[in-house]
Amino acid sequence: MTNFVILAEQILSFIGIYYIVSIGLNLKAGHMGIPDFGHAMFFAMGGIVVGNIVSHLAAAVAAKSIPGVTVAGVIASNTKTLTIMNRQFFPHHPFLDIGLIILALILSTLLGGFLGWIASLPALRLRGEFLAILLLTVAEGLRVIFTYTKSLMGSTPTVGLSTPALFSWTHNSGVAATVFTIIMALIVYAFVERLHNSPAGRLFRAARDDEDATEALGKNVVTVRRDAMIIGSALAGIAGTVYALNPFLGGGSVAAVSIFNRVWWTFWPWALIILGGMASNKGTGLATIIVGVSLIWPVRLYSFKVAQLLHASALGINPDQFANALEYAFIGLIILIVQASLPRGIIPEPPSRTLPFEKYAKGRILPPESKKK
Amino acid sequence: MIYRMAVQTEKLRERPTGDIILETKEIVKRFGGVIALAGVSVKIPRKWIVLLIGPNGSGKTTLVNVITGFLKPEEGKVIYEGKDITGIEPHIITKMGIVRTFQIPKPFINLTVLENLLAAYPPGPHENPYKAASKKSWINTEKKAVERAFDILKTLGMERIWNQKASELSGAELKLLEAGRALMSGAKLIIMDEPAAGVNPTKAHEIFSVIRRLREERGITFLIIEHRIDIAAQYVDYAYALHLGRLISQGSPQKVLNDKAVIESYIGS
DSSP: OHHHHHHHHHHHHHHHHHHHHHHHHIIIIIISOOOOSOHHHHHHHHHHIIIIIIHHHHHHHHTTTSTTOOTTHHHHTHHHHHHHIIIIIGGGOHHHHHHHHHHHHHHHHHHHHHHHHHHHHHHTTOOHHHHHHHHHHHHHHHHHHHHTOHHHHOSOTTTOEEOOOTTTTSSOHHHHHHHHHHHHHHHHHHHHHHHHTSHHHHHHHHHHHOHHHHHHTTOOHHHHHHHHHHHHHHHHHHHHHHHHHOHHHHTTEEOHHHHTOHIIIIIHHHHHHHHHOTTOHHHHHHHHHHHHHHIIIIIHHHHHHHHHHTTTGGGTOOHHHHHHHHHHHHHHHHHHHHHHHOTTOSSOOOOOOSSOHHHHHHHHOOOHHHHHO | OHHHHHHHHHHHTTSOOSSEEEEEEEEEEEETTEEEEEEEEEEEETTOEEEEEOOTTSSHHHHHHHHTTSSOOSEEEEEETTEEOTTOOHHHHHHHTEEEEOSSOOOOTTSBHHHHHHHTSOOOGGGOGGGTTSGGGTHHHHHHHHHHHHHHHHHHTOGGGTTSBGGGOOHHHHHHHHHHHHHHTTOSEEEEEOTTTTSOHHHHHHHHHHHHHHHHHHOOEEEEEOSOHHHHTTTOSEEEEEETTEEEEEESHHHHHTOHHHHHHHHOO
C-alpha cells in the first residue's frame, strides 16, 4: 500500500512539474514559434531561488534562535546548516514556511521573466536554427558558470545545495508537496488557457503565422515576441521552484547538473509539446499524463530488469545506462507512433475562443437552405 | 432623369473630381540609374474604385510602395486626406487608414477565418498579455471586434465559413480574407495588388463584385493593380495607365483601354 502511495505521489509530481515546464515552452515555441532550446536555464532560476536565496533568508531568521546556524553557513557548510534548520526550525514555523514558499514563487517568476527578457533581445533579431543554437549555448554557458561559482551553487558541483524543507510543518511533507505541485499545475493550466483564449493569445499565434502581415496591420511584433519570451520563461522559473520544493523531484537538493539539465528541462518538454500538439494546452497536459504514468510506472520500474534480462552487462554495457537509454527509446517510440498517426499532436491547436462565437454566428447567419431543413 | 444622372456620372468619371482622398504630386523615384517613376501625379477621389494598369516594370508597384511608405520618393509628395504623408513609417500610414493587401495572400494560416479578422482589429490595450487573465481588460473591445468581424464576413459573403482554418481556404477566399482584414483594421483606402491573379474568371468576377459591394455599403476607396484588365474594367470607375514610370493615359476604363498609347505599351510598338 505504501509502495502504491509513493508511486502515485511520484507520478503526480512528475506530471505536475512537467506540465508547468512544458507549458512555458509551449507558449514560446508553440504559440509564438520561438525555437527555445535553452529552456532549462529559466527553470534553473527557480531552483536557485529556493536553494540559495530562500535558504539565506531563512538562515537570517533562524540564526537568532538556533545555535549552529549562520547566514554564511548556508554556503560554507551547506549540508550541516540545512540539516539543522530542516529538523529544528522549519517544522515549527508553518507561517514563515508558507511565506517563504510564496516569496520563492514570486522571486522565481520575476527572475525567470527577467532572464527571459534578456534572452528575448537576440530573439528579436535572430531566426530559426540560429536562435535555437544561441539559446542552447547560452544555457550551457550559464550551467558551467553556475556549476563552478561557489556563492551560487555551493562548493561541490555535483551535490549542490540542500533545499529547505518548507513542507515539514505538515503531517506528511511528501503528500503536501505533491498536492502543492498539482495545485500549481492546475493554476498554471487555468492561466495559460485564459491567455490562449484572449486577444493576446490570438496575437501570439497570428504573429507566429505571419510576421509581415502582423506588422502590416499596425502591430508591434517585437513586443509580442518579447512578451511571449518573458511569460514562458517566468512559468519555467515557477516550475523550478516547485521542483526544488518537492522531495520526490529534487530529492532534497538542487545542483547545477540537475536544474540546468538540458535533457530533462529542455528536450523532454520539447518532446511533450510535440506529442501533445504545438500551442495546445490540453494536448500538452494529456501527453504529460500519458508519458508520466507510463514512464514512471512500467518503464522506470522495469527498465533495469529489462536491462538485466537482456544481459546488458555481459555485452559490456553498464545496465544503469542501458536502462536510462531504454527511457529515451521509449519516448522516441511514442513520438514516432504519434507523429505518424497524428502529425499535429494528440490534440491539435484549438482556436482562441474569446467569446462564444457560435452565439454570435447564430444570430447573424441564417442561410435560407438551413431554414428549410 | 435617370438618363441625365447616368450621363452625369459618365461625365464625372472623365476626370477625378470631388473629395480627393489621396493624391500624389510629381513623384520621382530612382533606383540607381533606373528611373522607376518620372513625375507621376494621380488623384484618387473618395469612394471610387481606381484601376492602375501598365506592363511589367512600368512602376505600378513602386508607386504603391511610395504611397504606403515602404519607399521614399526623391521628389514629389503624397497627400492623404489633406496631409502630407511622404516618407512616413508604413505602420503609421496603416493606422491612418491606408491598408495594402499582398499579391500573394499572407493569411494567419493556423487561425480560423474569424480569428484572422479579429487579429486585424486595431492594436490596443486589449492585447496586453499580462492582463489577459482578467477578462474585464479585453471583453468589451472583443465584443465590438466580433460584431464588426461578423458584419464584414457577411459583406464578403464568407459568413458561413467563419470557423474554417485559413489553411483550408481557396485562393479566391484568401484574397477576400485579405480585404476583410484590411477592413477590420479600419482601412479607408485599400490598395490591392492583383486581387484576381491566379483565380479563375468566375471567382475573379466574384471578387470584384465584393469590392463594389464594399464601396457601396462601407464607403471604402480602392486602388487596384490588375493585369486582367478585361475583368477589372467592368467594375472600376477610373483608370490610370503607367508606362516606363510615366502616366500615359487616364480616364474611364473604356477610354484608357482603347487608348493607342496603352495598347502599344502592352504589345510594343
